[in-house]
Amino acid sequence: SAKGCLLLVVLGVLAFLLFGVASYLLYSRGSKPAALPVTELPQAELESVQQRIDQFEAMPPAPPPSPIPTAQAAADETPTSVPATPAPERQLVLTADEINGLISANKKSRGHAYVSLSGNTAHVQISISSEKVPGFPPGFLNGSFTITTNGPTPISALQVSKIQANGLPVPSGVLSMGYRGRSILSYAMDAAAPYNVSTAEIRDGAIILH
Numbered sequence: 001s002a003k004g005c006l007l008l009v010v011l012g013v014l015a016f017l018l019f020g021v022a023s024y025l026l027y028s029r030g031s032k033p034a035a036l037p038v039t040e041l042p043q044a045e046l047e048s049v050q051q052r053i054d055q056f057e058a059m060p061p062a063p064p065p066s067p068i069p070t071a072q073a074a075a076d077e078t079p080t081s082v083p084a085t086p087a088p089e090r091q092l093v094l095t096a097d098e099i100n101g102l103i104s105a106n107k108k109s110r111g112h113a114y115v116s117l118s119g120n121t122a123h124v125q126i127s128i129s130s131e132k133v134p135g136f137p138p139g140f141l142n143g144s145f146t147i148t149t150n151g152p153t154p155i156s157a158l159q160v161s162k163i164q165a166n167g168l169p170v171p172s173g174v175l176s177m178g179y180r181g182r183s184i185l186s187y188a189m190d191a192a193a194p195y196n197v198s199t200a201e202i203r204d205g206a207i208i209l210h
Helices: 002-028 043-058 071-076 097-104 172-176 184-195
Strands: 092-095 113-118 121-129 140-148 159-165 168-169 198-202 206-209
Touching: 043 092, 043 097, 092 097, 097 113
Parallel strands: none
Antiparallel strands: 092 206, 113 121, 121 140, 140 159, 159 168, 198 206
């Protein structure tokens, strides 16, 4: 569903990080899921948010900036009277309540993730069954981590820190770990690629996607 697509955009990049953290289940696996908050959105508000998501997904990504012409090339060009028509900005702004409302509206994610925003940082809590990661013993991954942006930040440059798995700290270098022959970060990039999300920014209590 489109709501599932949004989760891939907003949380998919983050969730794959925890698949790397899941390796720590071998040493500290949880026996019970964590009780995470559930935020409900009124139906009308949920539909309004979904419409904004659909519009964002339907809008083509902005073309790359044109190269700056050299002085000689600019002098040789014949002036043309082409009216400047700026393209509409491709942007999606989502508050923490809207993100959590969408999580709760999706039966596959309801109760398994919760996001809070402060300043330029997102704090993410996730509780998932280890059955989601083939080959791991029974249990639950109750994890948390923070994502920090510095202005509009490319997805590949998001700063991930304060990672915990079942109460134990995990080094941020887990992103470089391999899973099935690929780095964890490469899975995250694959999750974001179909939606043409170039940058993310956390600001003023919202996540801003371009």
